[in-house]
Amino acid sequence: MDTKHNSRILRLPLRFFHKGKRYEAEVVGKVIPFNKYFTIRIPGADMLILEALPCHEERKFSWITNGQHEFGYLVPLIGKEIEKYLV
Numbered sequence: 001m002d003t004k005h006n007s008r009i010l011r012l013p014l015r016f017f018h019k020g021k022r023y024e025a026e027v028v029g030k031v032i033p034f035n036k037y038f039t040i041r042i043p044g045a046d047m048l049i050l051e052a053l054p055c056h057e058e059r060k061f062s063w064i065t066n067g068q069h070e071f072g073y074l075v076p077l078i079g080k081e082i083e084k085y086l087v
Contacts (some may be wrong), residue, residue: 010038010085018077027082040078042071050075050082061086 010025029038040048048069052061065072065078 010082012082012085014078014081016077016081019073023036023071023074025078027078029082032087038082040071045071048072048075048078050079052079052082 008030010027010029010031014023014027016023024043026041027038028041029036030036036052038050038052040050042048046069048065048071051064053064054060055062058077061079063075063082065075
C-alpha cells in the first residue's frame with residue numbers, strides 16, 4: 001500500500017471488502033496539528049467527509065458523516081483504518 005504520511009498530511013489509499021463487494025477509496029486529512037475532518041474520495045461517488053470525535057478511550061474516535069451519503073454505512077470501517085495512522 002502506498003501510504004503517504006508526513007508530519008502534516010495523511011494520504012491513505014484504501015481497498016477493502018464489505019458484504020462481498022470491493023471498494024477503493026482515498027483518504028486525505030491533516031494530522032498534526034490534528035484536524036478532525038477527513039475527505040474520502042470513492043470513484044463514481046460524491047466526496048464523503050468524515051468527522052472524528054474523540055472518545056473517552058485514549059486514541060479512539062467516533063466517526064460521523066452526513067447520514068444521506070450513499071456510502072455512509074462504510075464510515076465505521078473507514079474510520080478504523082484512519083485510526084491506525086493517527087499519532
